[in-house]
Amino acid sequence: MKDIEKIEKLLHHYDMSGAKFARKCGFNANVITNIRRKRCRMSEHVLGRILCAFPEINMNWLVIGEGEMMNLVVNEETNDNENHQKNRENSSEIIALLKEIVQELKKLNAKR
Numbered sequence: 001m002k003d004i005e006k007i008e009k010l011l012h013h014y015d016m017s018g019a020k021f022a023r024k025c026g027f028n029a030n031v032i033t034n035i036r037r038k039r040c041r042m043s044e045h046v047l048g049r050i051l052c053a054f055p056e057i058n059m060n061w062l063v064i065g066e067g068e069m070m071n072l073v074v075n076e077e078t079n080d081n082e083n084h085q086k087n088r089e090n091s092s093e094i095i096a097l098l099k100e101i102v103q104e105l106k107k108l109n110a111k112r
Contacts, residue, residue, distance in 0.1 A: 001065035
């Protein structure tokens with residue numbers, strides 16, 4: 001699945017404009033515009049920000065397009081502010097993990 005398709009599905013799911021989605025993720029609306037216009041792909045940084053802002057999104061689906069769009073279990077016991085803060089604290093770890101995943105995928109694609 002292409003990045004543009006993933007973004008469109010997310011915007012539809014959350015019923016958000018590209019600008020509102022970008023604000024929630026903490027990046028400029030031009031990033032979403034450029035992805036939607038096929039000018040660029042989602043970088044590890046963008047992927048990490050999306051996962052931090054929306055922890056219910058399935059990382060496998062977002063990164064490689066496999067599996068369900070949403071995780072099956074979402075912890076609703078803690079409030080949204082606590083979840084948001086924890087996700088921001090973990091953003092560096094998520095981005096590092098995504099970089100590793102992307103490198104592994106590149107190696108796999110090179111072998112094909």
